Amino acid sequence: PASPVTSHTTSHTTSYVTPATGEALRVRGAAFRTRADLKVEDGCDARCAYCIVPDARGPARSVPWDDVLAQVAALATAGVSEVVLTGVNLGRYADTGRDLADLVRAVAAAGIPRVRLSSIEPLDLTERMLTALAETPQVCAHLHVPLQSGADAVLAAMRRGYTAAQYADAIARARAALPGLAVTTDVIAGFPGESPDDHAATIALCERLAFAKLHVFRYSEREGTPAATMPGSVPPATRTARAADLRAAGERLRATYLADAARRPEPQEVLVERVRAGVAEGTTRDYVHVTWPVAGGARAGDVVSAELRESATLR
Numbered sequence: 001p002a003s004p005v006t007s008h009t010t011s012h013t014t015s016y017v018t019p020a021t022g023e024a025l026r027v028r029g030a031a032f033r034t035r036a037d038l039k040v041e042d043g044c045d046a047r048c049a050y051c052i053v054p055d056a057r058g059p060a061r062s063v064p065w066d067d068v069l070a071q072v073a074a075l076a077t078a079g080v081s082e083v084v085l086t087g088v089n090l091g092r093y094a095d096t097g098r099d100l101a102d103l104v105r106a107v108a109a110a111g112i113p114r115v116r117l118s119s120i121e122p123l124d125l126t127e128r129m130l131t132a133l134a135e136t137p138q139v140c141a142h143l144h145v146p147l148q149s150g151a152d153a154v155l156a157a158m159r160r161g162y163t164a165a166q167y168a169d170a171i172a173r174a175r176a177a178l179p180g181l182a183v184t185t186d187v188i189a190g191f192p193g194e195s196p197d198d199h200a201a202t203i204a205l206c207e208r209l210a211f212a213k214l215h216v217f218r219y220s221e222r223e224g225t226p227a228a229t230m231p232g233s234v235p236p237a238t239r240t241a242r243a244a245d246l247r248a249a250g251e252r253l254r255a256t257y258l259a260d261a262a263r264r265p266e267p268q269e270v271l272v273e274r275v276r277a278g279v280a281e282g283t284t285r286d287y288v289h290v291t292w293p294v295a296g297g298a299r300a301g302d303v304v305s306a307e308l309r310e311s312a313t314l315r
């Protein structure tokens with residue numbers, strides 16, 4: 001393919017259930033033959049102050065190792081080109097003395113050409129984890145690492161367990177280990193006690209860390225969480241305004257990232273997800289969505305090499 005153009009797409013999700021464990025495995029319907037989301041972990045024990053997940057979903061638990069690998073083998077046999085390991089708190093994956101670092105290596109070794117993590121907490125970017133990612137060429141150069149705030153006081157109130165400096169250090173180590181890494185993140189606007197300076201610190205950190213994409217959440221109280229009754233509630237209009245600021249910053253960062261991607265001289269590896277009406281769609285390893293005209297030949301599931309030329313709408 002000659003000149004892919006970055007653009008936007010959507011996809012649906014279907015689900016089925018592994019016979020061995022009853023844990024749901026989500027598989028993206030339209031892209032079944034190309035990319036499969038494999039949910040290997042559910043629940044969380046972290047108890048961030050704003051989050052209802054530990055109460056709603058219970059403590060962290062993992063799909064048994066053998067069941068995951070049986071599913072991966074079936075996906076490899078079916079010709080799936082990319083497996084996305086997912087979980088509520090994926091870094092908590094643990095079974096029979098093995099952890100997520102072991103799982104990444106094993107999934108790649110099972111014959112899956114591309115392996116991606118859905119999300120990982122900054123404190124789980126240990127040297128052991130980063131070494132596993134760096135030593136596994138199938139791992140895609142994209143990590144989604146939730147930040148939530150760039151202000152230490154807010155991070156402490158959120159009970160996130162790290163400072164802004166520790167988060168930045170984790171990203172620096174990840175970038176050193178994984179050349180060309182795209183980092184995306186989540187941020188919350190208007191957490192209780194968040195001052196104008198705290199909000200500015202979040203934007204500044206996002207810009208300094210040059211995220212490829214921001215997912216912005218306007219804070220809203222979840223009944224039963226510690227944050228719901230914290231003092232310093234931010235007025236709703238301020239939350240909305242701060243979320244808009246963050247989204248604007250996210251759009252700037254995304255545009256910068258895509259413009260840089262379009263200038264890369266070397267061809268990028270693109271997984272073809274769909275070919276329709278002479279147009280192919282796919283994603284790079286760093287999760288830039290691309291479309292390009294094809295004269296024929298390209299099929300969903302192919303992994304092709306292509307130059308990125310032009311950035312258009314965002315994904």
Ligand code: SF4
Nearest residue numbers: 044046047048051053
């Ligand atoms: S925000 Fe994430 S890490 Fe924190 S309690 Fe909720 S699921 Fe766990």
